[in-house]
Amino acid sequence: MATTADIVIIGGGVHGASLAFHLAQRGLAPLVIEKSFLGAGATGRSSGLVRMHYDQRTNSELAWASFQYFRDWKARVGGHCGFVRTGFLQLVGAEHMDALRANVEMHQAIGIPSLLISGDDVRRLAPSFSTDDIVWAAYEPESGYADPASATNALMTAARQNGARLVQGAPVTGIQIQGGKVKGVETSEGAFSAPIVVNAAGAWAGRVNALAGVDLPLDTWRHDTMFVVRPDGMGHTHPAAIDDPHEMYFRPEGELTLVGLEDSNPTGESPESDTDHAKPGFVERAIERICLRIPAMEGGSLHSAHGGYDGITPDQYPMLGPYGPDGYFLECGFSGTGFKTAPAVGACMAEWILDGAPKTVDITGFSPMRFEEGRPVVREHPYQQIWH
Ligand SMILES: Cc1cc2nc3c(=O)[nH]c(=O)nc-3n(C[C@H](O)[C@H](O)[C@H](O)COP(=O)(O)OP(=O)(O)OC[C@H]3O[C@@H](n4cnc5c(N)ncnc54)[C@H](O)[C@@H]3O)c2cc1C
Numbered sequence: 123m124a125t126t127a128d129i130v131i132i133g134g135g136v137h138g139a140s141l142a143f144h145l146a147q148r149g150l151a152p153l154v155i156e157k158s159f160l161g162a163g164a165t166g167r168s169s170g171l172v173r174m175h176y177d178q179r180t181n182s183e184l185a186w187a188s189f190q191y192f193r194d195w196k197a198r199v200g201g202h203c204g205f206v207r208t209g210f211l212q213l214v215g216a217e218h219m220d221a222l223r224a225n226v227e228m229h230q231a232i233g234i235p236s237l238l239i240s241g242d243d244v245r246r247l248a249p250s251f252s253t254d255d256i257v258w259a260a261y262e263p264e265s266g267y268a269d270p271a272s273a274t275n276a277l278m279t280a281a282r283q284n285g286a287r288l289v290q291g292a293p294v295t296g297i298q299i300q301g302g303k304v305k306g307v308e309t310s311e312g313a314f315s316a317p318i319v320v321n322a323a324g325a326w327a328g329r330v331n332a333l334a335g336v337d338l339p340l341d342t343w344r345h346d347t348m349f350v351v352r353p354d355g356m357g358h359t360h361p362a363a364i365d366d367p368h369e370m371y372f373r374p375e376g377e378l379t380l381v382g383l384e385d386s387n388p389t390g391e392s393p394e395s396d397t398d399h400a401k402p403g404f405v406e407r408a409i410e411r412i413c414l415r416i417p418a419m420e421g422g423s424l425h426s427a428h429g430g431y432d433g434i435t436p437d438q439y440p441m442l443g444p445y446g447p448d449g450y451f452l453e454c455g456f457s458g459t460g461f462k463t464a465p466a467v468g469a470c471m472a473e474w475i476l477d478g479a480p481k482t483v484d485i486t487g488f489s490p491m492r493f494e495e496g497r498p499v500v501r502e503h504p505y506q507q508i509w510h
Contacts, residue, residue: 204269
């Protein structure tokens with residue numbers, strides 16, 4: 123006989139754990155089923171950047187609501203999430219000045235601590251940065267980065283203390299549907315019946331949708347990152363930054379600096395591909411670019427490089443909410459930026475499932491219905507597509 127659960131969540135990444143945390147807080151007993159181990163997917167490879175600067179309002183609102191968790195993690199969740207405040211700089215070329223100004227105004231209207239600063243200010247905050255091309259930048263003094271593995275563990279631990287269950291090493295191989303309604307899932311470890319099933323399977327979400335007979339435009343997205351040992355004399359830290367002119371982001375990690383690139387992130391690959399090594403050519407391109415922004419990095423040395431896979435959608439915004447058979451929900455398609463928003467997305471999804479509508483932030487614009495209705499999410503003041 124199948125084991126029964128209130129809700130089955132497929133995938134033990136930060137999103138599965140956050141949803142379980144919020145459902146358990148509301149008195150439900152969700153079951154998270156993970157094919158491998160907690161944080162084995164994108165979450166375990168995430169760069170963990172925690173900033174609110176987006177060129178789309180809902181994402182900024184989600185990041186700001188989530189920031190309240192990162193800043194106050196012990197009281198809100200328990201355990202720790204490894205949040206380190208470094209300050210965050212959004213650097214853009216002169217052609218994006220109007221968009222930068224408009225986005226900072228939007229952030230300030232939400233209540234996010236964000237301000238426009240001059241190139242001279244950037245030099246004072248980050249003396250190692252080359253700033254000749256920077257006239258203005260956006261600065262978030264409160265932002266930084268967190269440790270995605272610790273955050274996910276803490277969310278799942280708190281969820282379990284409130285009645286959630288976690289089954290690891292159990293791939294979901296089937297979704298049971300009767301009369302247009304979800305009835306449960308089949309796994310390598312047996313069947314679990316539940317009236318609600320949530321797809322939080324990251325880069326595998328398209329495959330899980332197929333088990334439910336759901337066909338949506340979800341692809342896989344590959345992203346490599348590199349860690350460099352900073353040279354002596356560069357200072358013990360530096361702000362985190364998205365460097366739009368060089369299509370790169372970077373942040374400190376102790377005495378290391380983590381670097382990721384916005385271009386050449388392939389889509390459509392199997393998420394089972396090798397992630398222990400970065401793709402050929404990535405490290406050379408990343409070193410060239412970080413040395414353009416931080417010339418002293420010429421004296422640095424490579425520590426390590428690897429990759430990871432997330433799910434991506436055509437407009438690069440997540441798919442959230444009910445879709446397909448009754449009781450089937452999506453929390454996937456985070457398109458490479460889903461760590462920093464996970465706490466609030468979990469809260470919103472718990473509200474959507476239990477109350478019929480999200481309240482913390484209105485995420486209904488991220489419903490997968492938008493693709494068949496021909497109204498993809500549109501950035502209000504875009505710099506460029508994040509990934510290309
Ligand atoms: C290299 C990299 C760097 C990133 N940097 C940042 C960043 O700086 N800031 C940021 O906000 N975001 C970042 N992201 C994006 C962010 O990490 C992801 O959006 C987020 O972690 C997605 O979490 P998730 O829980 O949806 O997916 P995942 O963490 O991928 O979890 C999905 C889980 O589902 C499991 N699963 C799949 N199929 C099945 C099945 N059939 N049965 C059971 N379990 C299954 C998988 O094993 C996996 O553990 C980055 C992503 C990558 C790859």
